[in-house]
Amino acid sequence: MATSPITRATGRVAVPVLGLFWLAVTTVPFLFMVMTTFKTQQESYSSSVWALPEALDFVNYADVLSGPFLTYLKNSVMVVVISVILIVVISAMAAYAFARMRFRFNEALFGLIVAGMIVPIHITLVPIYLMTRHMGLYDSPFALIGPYVATSLPISVFILTEFMRQIPKELEEAARLDGCGPFAIFFKVFFPLSGPGLSTVAIYNGIMLWNEFIFAYVLTSSTSTRTLPLAIWDYQGQYTSNIPAILAVVTLTSLPLVVAYAFGQEKIVKGMMAGSLKG
Amino acid sequence: MTSITLSGVNKSFGANFPVIRGVDLQIEDGEFCVFLGPSGCGKSTLLRMVAGLEMGYTGEIRIGDRVVDKVEPADRQVAMVFQNYALYPHMSVYDNMAFGLRQAKTAKAEIERRVQDAARILQIEPLLDRMPKALSGGQRQRVAIGRAIVRQPKVFLFDEPLSNLDAALRVHMRSEIATLHRNFPAASMIYVTHDQTEAMALADKIVLLHAGKDMLKHGSIAQVGKPLDLYHRPRNLFVAGFLGSPTMNFLPGTFIAQEAAGARVALKGGEELVVPVNGGALAPGGAVTLGVRPEHLAPVAAPAAQTLTRPVTAVEHFGEYSFVYLDSGTPTPMIAKVAGDGGVKAGDTASFAAPIECCHLFDGDGIALNHLTSL
Numbered sequence: 001m002a003t004s005p006i007t008r009a010t011g012r013v014a015v016p017v018l019g020l021f022w023l024a025v026t027t028v029p030f031l032f033m034v035m036t037t038f039k040t041q042q043e044s045y046s047s048s049v050w051a052l053p054e055a056l057d058f059v060n061y062a063d064v065l066s067g068p069f070l071t072y073l074k075n076s077v078m079v080v081v082i083s084v085i086l087i088v089v090i091s092a093m094a095a096y097a098f099a100r101m102r103f104r105f106n107e108a109l110f111g112l113i114v115a116g117m118i119v120p121i122h123i124t125l126v127p128i129y130l131m132t133r134h135m136g137l138y139d140s141p142f143a144l145i146g147p148y149v150a151t152s153l154p155i156s157v158f159i160l161t162e163f164m165r166q167i168p169k170e171l172e173e174a175a176r177l178d179g180c181g182p183f184a185i186f187f188k189v190f191f192p193l194s195g196p197g198l199s200t201v202a203i204y205n206g207i208m209l210w211n212e213f214i215f216a217y218v219l220t221s222s223t224s225t226r227t228l229p230l231a232i233w234d235y236q237g238q239y240t241s242n243i244p245a246i247l248a249v250v251t252l253t254s255l256p257l258v259v260a261y262a263f264g265q266e267k268i269v270k271g272m273m274a275g276s277l278k279g
Numbered sequence: 280m281t282s283i284t285l286s287g288v289n290k291s292f293g294a295n296f297p298v299i300r301g302v303d304l305q306i307e308d309g310e311f312c313v314f315l316g317p318s319g320c321g322k323s324t325l326l327r328m329v330a331g332l333e334m335g336y337t338g339e340i341r342i343g344d345r346v347v348d349k350v351e352p353a354d355r356q357v358a359m360v361f362q363n364y365a366l367y368p369h370m371s372v373y374d375n376m377a378f379g380l381r382q383a384k385t386a387k388a389e390i391e392r393r394v395q396d397a398a399r400i401l402q403i404e405p406l407l408d409r410m411p412k413a414l415s416g417g418q419r420q421r422v423a424i425g426r427a428i429v430r431q432p433k434v435f436l437f438d439e440p441l442s443n444l445d446a447a448l449r450v451h452m453r454s455e456i457a458t459l460h461r462n463f464p465a466a467s468m469i470y471v472t473h474d475q476t477e478a479m480a481l482a483d484k485i486v487l488l489h490a491g492k493d494m495l496k497h498g499s500i501a502q503v504g505k506p507l508d509l510y511h512r513p514r515n516l517f518v519a520g521f522l523g524s525p526t527m528n529f530l531p532g533t534f535i536a537q538e539a540a541g542a543r544v545a546l547k548g549g550e551e552l553v554v555p556v557n558g559g560a561l562a563p564g565g566a567v568t569l570g571v572r573p574e575h576l577a578p579v580a581a582p583a584a585q586t587l588t589r590p591v592t593a594v595e596h597f598g599e600y601s602f603v604y605l606d607s608g609t610p611t612p613m614i615a616k617v618a619g620d621g622g623v624k625a626g627d628t629a630s631f632a633a634p635i636e637c638c639h640l641f642d643g644d645g646i647a648l649n650h651l652t653s654l
Contacts, residue, residue, distance in 0.1 A: 062540065168365065170362075170363055171365050172359045172366060173330075173332050173359075173361070173365070174354075174359070174361065174365040174366075174367070174426075175367075175378075176331075176332065176351075176352045176353065177330065177331075177332075177352045177353060177357070177358065177359055177379070178353065178378050178379035178382050179353035179379060179382035179383055180353075180382060184382065188378075189367060193367075193368065193369055194368045271469035
């Protein structure tokens with residue numbers, strides 16, 4: 001469709017302006033957070049919230065790292081890594097079946113799984129809590145893995161199914177002629193070719209689970225079993241909160257995600273766009 | 280034994296959508312058979328049924344002496360070359376070619392030998408370490424053929440393998456496929472195309488398939504035979520019109536009487552011709568269609584017996600030859616393919632003669648009447 005010169009000129013100006021505005025919206029809170037971590041607790045109360053710190057004081061980081069932060073970090077890494085591996089493998093296998101295998105109720109089952117995305121996790125908390133206690137997993141990092149995998153599967157299966165539907169059918173047929181059964185086709189052809197989709201699922205779920213709070217709060221209670229999002233609670237008292245220390249925890253917690261997103265954003269966008277454009 | 284036999288084969292997609300009907304076909308050991316037909320005639324489906332990729336059909340398919348209806352694709356000793364090459368994008372050329380052999384647990388040394396042999400035949404040795412995305416269309420097609428060769432199949436199946444290539448490369452690859460057939464004389468080959476030039480150039484046998492209502496009425500197979508048999512002795516109007524470019528001219532007429540030299544017909548333009556066919560079963564006054572190919576019409580100086588005289592509506596010059604468009608009295612013009620510039624121009628009236636042995640006569644149902652002389 002032809003566009004007028006005025007429309008094009010407006011677009012040339014508006015797009016960068018909107019981009020800068022959005023950059024400010026997302027960056028300012030982050031900068032505020034990092035800046036505040038260098039203030040002392042007293043300074044954070046006495047000075048303006050936008051005032052620069054009087055000195056680059058790393059005392060809050062030292063304070064956080066001398067506490068149970070590393071235990072939380074270890075728990076988070078373990079829970080997220082195991083959960084993401086399980087999510088990727090299970091959702092990829094399910095997606096292959098939904099995308100390529102003809103069986104009764106294929107579409108109905110796919111619809112049911114995708115419908116799982118609209119179930120609010122809060123209504124599942126009590127049953128999951130009771131089940132976890134019943135299984136003897138309460139107050140263990142492993143208690144989180146089941147709910148994490150289950151709640152992440154719908155979106156993951158949805159993304160990967162759309163991705164695998166785009167893999168040419170002829171590749172599957174060539175593999176069949178080359179002597180592959182369904183498992184060999186999946187592991188030797190579809191799984192390697194779904195790299196961008198698998199990365200999307202891994203990074204997206206990694207970020208979501210790294211920040212997950214509510215299951216961790218409900219299913220764990222000891223310092224030795226909790227994950228990073230709960231570290232904030234250590235610095236929140238009944239009558240006062242150590243805001244610079246809390247923000248130091250948040251900064252340290254978000255650093256791995258910032259790095260992961262910086263390297264993986266292209267794959268996330270590519271995976272999310274799968275199926276929206278004709279190749 | 281690399282023969283392929285299809286007996287009473289039918290296939291439908293769903294309950295109400297038949298695509299293949301009543302196919303009985305014998306492809307001999309080492310024969311190059313081309314499935315030809317318009318879009319939607321089921322030629323690729325038929326090929327895929329032989330490959331084992333399309334199941335749920337009725338009838339029987341044999342490869343050699345073995346009924347393969349319930350045999351997995353990998354166990355049918357067939358290899359297939361796909362239209363879009365279907366190379367595994369995450370594997371090198373070598374791995375693409377070796378993949379099937381590795382799946383079959385072939386010894387490493389044997390895999391190496393077979394891949395190198397195929398690469399040498401196809402002149403792709405320098406490409407073995409490359410990934411498919413780094414190859415041109417022609418190179419990808421060679422790799423796809425190489426992947427088929429290494430399996431040493433009884434049957435090669437080609438599903439429109441040249442349709443993604445440009446015109447020049449298509450001609451080149453066509454000759455390479457012909458060479459491949461000579462290099463593997465024991466293997467049978469089935470080749471699917473909608474391009475009659477490819478079919479005529481490559482085939483030992485052409486299977487021309489009907490589509491749509493013709494398929495439902497007459498079955499899938501319109502005619503089976505050697506390329507020149509189909510060209511010179513088409514069984515019906517569909518076959519006559521499908522083969523040849525430009526297509527055969529069809530002139531409506533009326534059967535007058537059977538004479539010793541053939542059937543006398545009166546055309547709508549007023550001419551009377553004797554076509555050397557057996558029209559004994561026709562009733563005088565019955566509708567017939569005269570068929571004559573554009574390349575068989577030769578210009579003559581003046582109207583005479585056995586000539587067609589018509590006003591010229593347009594002339595297209597191609598240097599070596601010209602197409603002369605003539606008013607046929609029907610919505611479709613009659614075309615004559617003549618050498619050079621043809622010596623006529625639009626608005627002229629021109630006369631053309633056709634060798635009578637090259638004329639065809641079709642009855643009211645579109646079925647060709649038998650020629651009195653064989654080819």
